[in-house]
Amino acid sequence: MKTQHARLLLLAVVLASASSAVGQTAAVTSVNAANDGPIVAPDSIASAWGANFSTGTTAGTLTDGSLPSSLAGVQLSLIDNSMANLTPGIYMVSPAQINYYVPANTALGAGTLTVQSMSGNATGPVLVSNVSPGIFTFNGSGTGVPAAQVLTYTPGGQVTNVSPAQSGSSTFAPNPIAIGANQVYIVLYGTGIRRHSLNPVFATINSISVPVPYAGAQSQYPGLDQVNVGPLPTSLTSAGTTNLILTVDGVPANSVQLAIQ
Numbered sequence: 001m002k003t004q005h006a007r008l009l010l011l012a013v014v015l016a017s018a019s020s021a022v023g024q025t026a027a028v029t030s031v032n033a034a035n036d037g038p039i040v041a042p043d044s045i046a047s048a049w050g051a052n053f054s055t056g057t058t059a060g061t062l063t064d065g066s067l068p069s070s071l072a073g074v075q076l077s078l079i080d081n082s083m084a085n086l087t088p089g090i091y092m093v094s095p096a097q098i099n100y101y102v103p104a105n106t107a108l109g110a111g112t113l114t115v116q117s118m119s120g121n122a123t124g125p126v127l128v129s130n131v132s133p134g135i136f137t138f139n140g141s142g143t144g145v146p147a148a149q150v151l152t153y154t155p156g157g158q159v160t161n162v163s164p165a166q167s168g169s170s171t172f173a174p175n176p177i178a179i180g181a182n183q184v185y186i187v188l189y190g191t192g193i194r195r196h197s198l199n200p201v202f203a204t205i206n207s208i209s210v211p212v213p214y215a216g217a218q219s220q221y222p223g224l225d226q227v228n229v230g231p232l233p234t235s236l237t238s239a240g241t242t243n244l245i246l247t248v249d250g251v252p253a254n255s256v257q258l259a260i261q
Contacts, residue, residue, distance in 0.1 A: 028124030030113050033099055034134030034191050035142030035254035041132040041192040043104035045223040049097055052119040057094040067101055067222055075116045076100055081109030089222060101222045132192035133246060133253035138165050138172040145172050146256040149187040164258055174259035179237050185230030193225040196248045203229045206242040236260050
């Protein structure tokens with residue numbers, strides 16, 4: 001099951017990504033855009049933190065499925081562990097943050113990212129692993145309710161598609177999910193997942209194992225991954241607010257929260 005719904009939601013997730021700078025030891029610090037983890041993966045979305053990248057916030061525009069290589073006077077150069085010089089596409093530029101696409105052919109290991117901007121050049125290390133699973137969340141910090149969809153299939157054949165966060169909630173409180181006689185799936189959006197091995201991707205909710213029928217690329221946005229979790233077992237009924245934990249090739253993603261009636 002693979003869905004292309006909620007395009008505006010997904011675009012907002014990709015543009016917002018991380019919400020606060022992490023501790024920096026270099027002029028530029030690259031992290032997983034979904035959860036601020038210190039490792040990124042090829043064919044994923046990363047955030048570069050620094051200072052004086054630009055004077056405002058500018059979002060890139062997809063053209064024939066590709067991101068711009070230059071945006072608001074900013075260009076990126078990624079020298080990977082094989083010494084190849086790559087040009088990442090740019091999702092967004094702001095004074096202290098750049099969201100960028102890590103090219104699919106980036107070699108694993110230690111690399112260096114250089115940001116060329118109107119204020120000069122700044123560099124910093126990039127650590128690249130085959131997978132670096134991160135799940136986007138509504139609050140942009142990698143915690144709380146995932147930026148996801150709840151798909152419910154009723155016995156009568158009706159399908160509903162709702163958010164796991166309460167509508168109008170400024171704190172993104174979880175929206176209670178009812179299972180009952182329905183088949184309920186959670187569609188997560190993340191990054192650093194698609195290059196997993198042939199081993200299955202695992203998900204647990206409230207420490208109960210839940211099937212993962214799909215974990216791979218979401219075809220619309222470069223580096224954005226989709227994970228379908230479900231159907232949710234009836235044993236989760238009345239679990240309340242609980243954690244969903246995704247594990248990819250033995251590497252856990254950031255824990256996110258759901259509320260289940």
